[in-house]
Amino acid sequence: MLHTVKHSTAHILIFTMTTWTGLLFFISSILSPALCIDWFSRYSHQSNISLTLISIMGGPMTDEESPVSFPYKLYRHIRRTEVQTQLVFIRESLNHIFELYHCGNLSSVTWDTSKTHHFLQSIHRQKTDLSKCVLSTKSENGRLKNYYRRLARKTLYRTAFSSASWELIRKVTEQHLEHLDLLVNSMRASAAASRRSSGPRPQKD
Ligand SMILES: *[C@@H]1O[C@H](CO)[C@@H](O)[C@H](O)[C@H]1NC(C)=O
Ligand SMILES: *[C@@H]1O[C@H](CO)[C@@H](O)[C@H](O)[C@H]1NC(C)=O
DSSP, X not given: OHHHHHHHHHHHHHHHHHXXXXXXXXXXXXXXXXXXXXXXXXXXXXXHHHHHHHHHSSSSOOOOOOSSOOOHHHHHXXXXXXXXXXXXXHHHHHHHHHHHHHHSOOTTOOSOHHHHHHHHHHHHHHHHHHHHHOOOOOOOOHHHHHHHHHHHIIIIITTTSXXXXXXXXXXXXXXXXXXXXXXXHHHHHHHHHHHHHTSOOOOOO
């Protein structure tokens, strides 16, 4: 009897996991599952909107190189950490990106005002959705904070918010959004892998 109950509970869980690409199983014990499912289920769409807007809100991306090298190592490190740390990292990244634009003087940019506004709204929305899912009050990632501070100092602040420095920031932002996308995809992949190794899949009926 007890065995049967356990068994069907497992089936319901596995069914839900299948529906939500395996992530519920992965996160259910540490976070606010329902709100995380909301975020994960909307993520691809939201991320697509942000990436589309940043690409079309201005002209072609600049060929200039950023004076601050991209933190590939930090992303590689985050890939090896636990899900909760990864979610906090994504939330903080979105927050740093939002603050760059929100606190900066945008008067020199030639971007489409309405698309730029929508882009910032899309970042803000993702950040807000994710904040509802991540319960952790873990202290912020110092390396990430230093990186964004250095980035702002060596581009925007150094040139008093020149148009060229904003173009660099836009290009670097796109790179970050792409890497966050890769990170979320790798989280999905590990969740799917842990689902496969946790037992046989339920039969459809
Ligand atoms: C967004 O989604 C559309 C439709 O699926 C796709 O054609 C496009 O390449 C995507 N854009 C980005 C930046 O991922
Ligand atoms: C923003 O920058 C412009 C020049 O690009 C300057 O004229 C304006 O005063 C600045 N605004 C603020 C609030 O600093």
